[in-house]
Amino acid sequence: MSAVQHRAQVPLDEAGRRLDQALAAMFPQYSRSRLSSWVREGAVTVDGAVVAPKQRLQGGEWVQIDARLEDEVPLAPQAIALDIRHEDDDLLVLNKPAGLVVHPGAGNADGTLQNALLHHYARLAELPRAGIVHRLDKDTSGLMVVAKTLPAHTALVAMLSRHDVQRQYAAVVRGALVAGGTVDAPLGRHPVDRLRQAVRNEDTGKRAVTHYRLRERYRAHSLIQCNLETGRTHQIRVHMAHVQHPLVGDPLYGGHLHLPKGASEHLVETLRGFRRQALHAERLAFVHPIREVEMAFEADAPEDMQNLIAALREDAAQA
Template identity: 65%
Template sequence: MNDTESTLNVRIPEQLAGRRLDQALAELLPDYSRSRLTGWIKEGHVRIDGAEAVPRQIVIGGEEVVLAVRLEREVFAEAEPIALDIRYEDADVIVVNKPAGLVVHPGAGNPAGTLQNALLHHDPALAGIPRGGIVHRLDKDTSGLMVVARTLRAHTALVAQLSERDVHRQYEAIVYGTMVAGGKVDAPIDRHPRDRIKQAVRDDGKEAVTHYRVRERYRAMTRIECRLETGRTHQIRVHMAYIRHPLVGDATYGNGLKLPKGATPALVEALRGFRRQALHAERLAFAHPADGRAVEVEAERPADMAALVAALRADTAGDGRE
């Protein structure tokens, strides 16, 4: 794929006053290295309040910066004809409903067959956008909505919205235990000190806040709504386990399969067959990166979770219990 011309527009926030322009841009555009940004400044591709920027220029906050740059191919994954469940699409963004079991990015153990491969088949121009336009992710075995940027402008705007906590991300989950009421988990998260694959609540971790409320109680489990204030890796899974309500089916943060005493045969079968964490990203809302209008997208509960909910309701009602 050939390189493409693109224009980036950013505004220097007041809190970055006194920093060098390249330092400020590195914070505002984290997908580009400091050396690349400095190179663009030296090559005359950056203008600040209409005037050509100079190396080591100090910013005072409030400046409008325009970068007219030639973007090289950012993604080298191969396009693959994998079906996509697209819930919203225009020239700037795509909102896709990811099924459970689909990995987001190629990586060790998953060199192909990922969401990124599917997106590149749908829109080859995404190869010129950082991370193929993917600005946030879902775990392999979490289903639901993700927004993808189709332009560099959209990518920058969405990353900023996520950083400023302006994107509404709402999930449905089924957890072990009967919750009395909703609440908030405000507990920092970082990599587990011994198991590098896992995350953990740590005093020295990064701020992590999850809001939750009860939707439906069953005999030994609860269906809840979760809303992310921050977006740490495995956040909902870690936070629910931390308050001793791990997600049903979560092999990483749960304590294995737990069958309620006296469960109906149908519920036992449903729980034994549910082999992923019961977590679905059901609603996504953000300001459109081009014109600021509100975009709200919803995705219905997937079939496997719907079947589990039906079995839990029947068990709670006593239907089919011997």
Template identity: 70%
Template sequence: MTTIRHEAVVPLGAAGRRFDQALAEMFPDYSRSRLSGWIRSGAVTLDGVPAPPRQLLRGGERVQLQVELENEVSSAAEDIALAVVHEDEHLLVLDKPAGLVVHPGAGNPAGTLLNALLHHDPRLAELPRAGIVHRLDKDTSGLMVVARTLPTYTALVDLLSRHEVERQYEAVVLGTLVAGGTVDAPIGRSLGDRLRQAVRDEEDGKRAVTHYRVRERFRAHSLLQCRLETGRTHQIRVHLAHIGHPLVGDPLYGGGLKLPKGASAELAAALRGFRRQALHAEQLSFIHPATGEALSFGAERPADQQRLIDALRADLAEHGSDHY
């Protein structure tokens, strides 16, 4: 259990402000909702006594905050290997393999990234979601950042909400695109299947923007670079399917097997054997919340995606670009 202690004096400029509003400005490392909860619990005092969140201040009061952080996560720690790309006292950057579920849930009560994180650092049990501030789908590989302290958790959530975490992906899709572009289409839960997301109208969906460019074209497929401006569930998968170029292997949004004319047995086997969405989070960049340092990390594409791309390149080399 970790104890948080802070003492401060209410600035004179905060006179007439509500207690909870002023506290959020005095302690920006913690979210407003968390600070309000601490006020209501009596963990924050004004001049030594508890005060309601809406109490108006005169300025100059002495604020004391003392909180015992109890576990917010009840899942068990499990000894699951983690590919740690970067680690310091504030955060972790991980390269998640395809097939690893991020959070425990229905059908996946254990064996998740969260369980692995609790084994790596038991103190993460004191943080919401064990410090996980964003996620990747089970069968998407690549980079994730995880907070190790409550202030870092708050700061990373804020960076994500302001779209100041750059996330770049590599995708293999059906069809040959001539040029890159942007998909700006709201996303919400599908009305026909609760496991799926779908492009919806602005009233029912949340704003979602994906930028993409073509890296390579093959005879019946394309290799894309995708950059998220927003971070909705299944965003890249939904958006690329929406424009008619679903991800190879995608079980929810894919368009099925597509073999170019005269495809070799090797290419047919590579495409049939790729049983997950061909999506890899290859680059992650952000400003370190504690140090202010600009950080950028890369993760090599996984072996199965490399084999798929090699097979597509070999097919193109055999048949030539005139067979698009």
């Protein structure tokens, strides 16, 4: 059991939301049930006062958490290979492969990144979610930062909340774009399908902004760069589908398979065989939370995505 202390200001874009909902967004390293129990126990105050979980916020209030942390679920360390790009006493940066689940959950009790991290560094068991402060979807590859100490953990969570961590992605989308753009559309849980996110109105969704830039245009697809101004669940996937350019291979938002007219057998085989969203977190930049030095990391897209891009380039060159 360890002490948990956080103090943070409620972002203005959380105005009108319930305290328990805002806490889940502000402190994603803790489960909703744990946060709600702390509120009910009086371990959470808003501007110095104990309030109910359903209390509506105006934005700008100061939230204080003073609680005790017990392990929610005992997790076993597992010897799963990690591609670590940097490690020091306070944090590590790794390149997550596609197919690796970040947190244990329904249908994924083990074999996750969290299990792998506990095997790599046993003291991560003392931190919430083994030091994981943000996540990537199971089938999204790329760079993640993980805290190794409580001070680093607290600082990184605050930096992510302030959008002080720069995250850049590469994606292959359907459609031949002529230029980049910005998608500014609130996101929230889909009203019917609980596995999906959806563009919602300002009352039911949270502000979400994605900037995208065209890198390469093919006959019926494009390679783009995406930079997040916010970091909502499935943000790039939902936003690009919203502007009618869904990610290739996306099982939730991608729609039907699109084959360019006259596509070569190689391209048809490649597109049909690409069964995950074509999304890779290629760059991560931030100021070290303890040493206060600027850090930046880059990771090339994995082989399957590089093969997809190569097949699209070959098809475009032969057109």
